[in-house]
């Protein structure tokens with residue numbers, strides 16, 4: 527049985543040559559890049575998810591390998607779990623989904639609200655299945671996921687719980703307290719550490735939480751700007767402070783990822 531559900535009537539979706547359809551005749555075309563848009567309603571995901579510029583700049587940055595330590599840590603954890611099915615919730619442009627597909631011998635599904643993110647993810651042709659959807663209403667059957675991953679994205683614990691198998695895992699990653707410390711010290715006179723958050727998730731138990739940290743050196747202003755644009759600071763920093771960072775040709779900064787592994791009770 528497939529795990530994708532029709533977003534309209536919630537019955538099983540089956541793959542045809544150029545579309546997915548359900549028994550009630552709801553039909554969703556497969557785009558030429560090989561993804562399917564399962565958002566209902568007229569709102570384009572790009573109006574609500576990340577926009578085209580953010581998607582392209584994120585892909586260019588991640589493909590240079592600056593966050594490969596996180597991809598490696600994630601793949602190691604997933605390999606230890608031996609899942610059959612991994613779901614990348616809010617997968618963005620697919621960098622981590624591709625790493626998991628290449629290294630972990632599992633089926634991988636990824637979805638995001640942004641159509642451009644999913645278009646770029648699908649263009650990776652990495653063997654993972656990508657679809658556009660809202661995490662508030664994930665078109666995936668109840669109890670069908672062995673391991674869900676969730677990186678730098680908003681939460682919807684009710685849906686995460688519903689799609690997870692009993693005993694299934696949820697790996698959630700957010701910035702650690704010292705993430706991008708040297709970037710922040712360049713921008714601000716008094717940088718603050720990120721708060722350490724470990725939300726309790728009803729229906730899940732926290733098995734383990736740890737940090738994966740390292741220093742990275744950004745080799746040019748373009749990469750510094752791309753990383754800066756991936757952070758909320760970009761939108762809340764004065765032009766004067768921005769100029770301090772963007773006048774640099776190189777920057778060595780700490781990346782600090784806080785990884786939490788939950789298991790469904």
Ligand SMILES: C[S@@+](CC[C@H](N)C(=O)[O-])C[C@H]1O[C@@H](n2cnc3c(N)ncnc32)[C@H](O)[C@@H]1O
Pocket residue numbers: 574575576584615616617618619621637638639640643659660661662676677678679680
């Ligand atoms: C900071 S990005 C992280 C992307 C990816 N996980 C990564 O680490 O590269 C957050 C992502 O969440 C997506 N997003 C935001 N709200 C969403 C929702 N309600 N449903 C699905 N995706 C959503 C955005 O479009 C964006 O791609």
Ligand SMILES: [Zn+2]
Pocket residue numbers: 532533534535536537548549550551552
């Ligand atoms: Zn249907």
